[in-house]
Every structure is written in structure tokens, then in C-alpha cells.
Amino acid sequence: MSESAPVLALEGVHTHIGQYHILHGVDLTVPRGQVTMLLGRNGAGKTTTLRTIMGLWPARDGRITFAGQPIGGAGITLSTPDIARRGIAYVPENMGIFGDLSVKENLLLAARAARTADDIDTARLEWIFSLFPALRKFWLYPAGKLSGGQKQMLSVARAIVEPRELLLIDEPSKGLAPAIVQNLIGALRELKRTQTTVLLVEQNFAMAKALGDTVAVMDDGRVVHRGAMAELVEDVALQHRLLGLSLAAHG
Incomplete structure (x- = not known):
């Protein structure tokens, strides 16, 4: 192409x-x-x-x-x-996060090549944290309890956790x-x-x-x-x- x-x-x-x-x-x-x-x-x-x-x-x-x-x-x-x-990754208007799961678990679900969080590319994860520092802070926090802005950050982060x-x-x-x-x-x-x-x-x-x-x-x-x-x-x-x-x- x-x-x-x-x-x-x-x-x-x-x-x-x-x-x-x-x-x-x-x-x-x-x-x-x-x-x-x-x-x-x-x-x-x-x-x-x-x-x-x-x-x-x-x-x-x-x-x-x-x-x-x-x-x-x-x-x-x-x-x-x-x-x-x-x-292709899609970030819907309603964000589509899993509120009962942690930030970590939401990102792990989106990282199709990873079976555990340790399998997620470390450099890419650090890059995501540099874009959205709140996600590191609330790594083990239930996603449903994040603020609206933090949920949007998580939604975008899920879309880019893999290239x-x-x-x-x-x-x-x-x-x-x-x-x-x-x-x-x-x-x-x-x-x-x-x-x-x-x-x-x-x-x-x-x-x-x-x-x-x-x-x-x-x-x-x-x-x-x-x-x-x-x-x-x-x-x-x-x-x-x-x-x-x-x-x-x-x-």
C-alpha cells in the first residue's frame, strides 16, 4: 500500500x-x-x-x-x-470501560497479546503513564469510581495500549x-x-x-x-x- x-x-x-x-x-x-x-x-x-x-x-x-x-x-x-x-481501535462516546474492574484489568483486557500485566510492553505502559499520570496513581482502583476525565483517559489508554x-x-x-x-x-x-x-x-x-x-x-x-x-x-x-x-x- x-x-x-x-x-x-x-x-x-x-x-x-x-x-x-x-x-x-x-x-x-x-x-x-x-x-x-x-x-x-x-x-x-x-x-x-x-x-x-x-x-x-x-x-x-x-x-x-x-x-x-x-x-x-x-x-x-x-x-x-x-x-x-x-x-483499528474504537473509543466510543460512552467510553465503554468496565466499571467493576480496576484500571490495570481494563488495560490488560485491551492488551490482547498479554496474559498478565507483566506481559504489557513496559516502555509503552510508561509512555501511557506519561500521557495520563492519574492512571498510574489509580492503577488498582475500580474504574467505575474514577472521575469523568479519568475514565476518558482510561478509555483512550485502552485504545493505545498496543500499537x-x-x-x-x-x-x-x-x-x-x-x-x-x-x-x-x-x-x-x-x-x-x-x-x-x-x-x-x-x-x-x-x-x-x-x-x-x-x-x-x-x-x-x-x-x-x-x-x-x-x-x-x-x-x-x-x-x-x-x-x-x-x-x-x-x-
Whole structure:
């Protein structure tokens, strides 16, 4: 696969949930080694797009390719675990942590190659602790008793405890205090420096501005704008047309 080829591509993807037709022919490319922001008003189809990529809601039509290989679309029946094993990690909006398990146990479950915590790559674990120091402090603490920000840190840490080629992250800053959001921005910037590819759904436009290389804007189940994040940041009229607000007003 060419280094210049997108790591992920959606072509004409349609998704139905029950009787509802949610995605109406989504076309989206995610360049390798970049952070692609997926923006749009509530209900535009952003979360459905991430869940469709992971096979949680199957695409009825169209095609999804990852690293040049089909993983979803018409006639493709890969399961969500199969898709994950190809090198995609998903951080859902609800974080999906196991509240009755400790921080250590949550990370061990995500480290598929490890049978005990001692099997987790020490250097990688220390790197995660450098990003999220609270996880070292609460290593043996039940995850359900962590603060909202600490739970989000754990959710992201689980996604990166093993190297992944692509991270899908759904609204990581939702409901978090500004100081925690800044910590999260710093951690995701560090991930960018490792050339990890990220597709990030986010309503916090300060985070979008700080992290995004490219951007796709969704409306009514379709991608209606694609381009450089910097260009959207500079074009207030375009922000209003696509999102109904200006990024400047949100930090």
C-alpha cells in the first residue's frame, strides 16, 4: 500500500438502523499519519459513521476499505472483532470501560497479546503513564469510581495500549472540565507525533482547531465538505454555513 494512499476510505456508504436510513452515501478518506476531524451538527451521522466502520452497524451499500483491504459494505461480513484485529481501535462516546474492574484489568483486557500485566510492553505502559499520570496513581482502583476525565483517559489508554494503525474516537471532551480537555489535547498531540492516524468526532472546536490536519463536515447523513482544518478555521462564513456557528466563538 502506498504511503500516500488513505489508510481508510468510505465510498458511497449507506447505513440503516431498523426502519431509519441514517447514512446516505458517505464518501470519506482518512490520510495516513494525520488527525482527521469529523464535524457536524447533532444528528448529522458522525457516530453512526464510526460505528459503521467498526461493523457495529453494517453498511447496506457502498464500500469501506482499510489499509487497502475491504472491511465493510455490500457483501462484506467482517465482524467487529475481526475489524479490530486488523489494527483499528474504537473509543466510543460512552467510553465503554468496565466499571467493576480496576484500571490495570481494563488495560490488560485491551492488551490482547498479554496474559498478565507483566506481559504489557513496559516502555509503552510508561509512555501511557506519561500521557495520563492519574492512571498510574489509580492503577488498582475500580474504574467505575474514577472521575469523568479519568475514565476518558482510561478509555483512550485502552485504545493505545498496543500499537494501532487507526484510532476512531467519539467526542472525547464531552462533559469534561477545561483543564482536563487541555490534558487530553496534549495527549492526542503526542499521539500525532507518533504518526498514529486518528479519525476524531468532536464538538469542542478548540480541540478541533488544535488537533485537526484535515476535516470532513457531515450534514443529514452525508459528507458535505472536505478540506484542510486550517482553511475551515480561517473561513468564518464557511463555519457558519456548515456548522451554524464560528470556531472563534468556541476558543
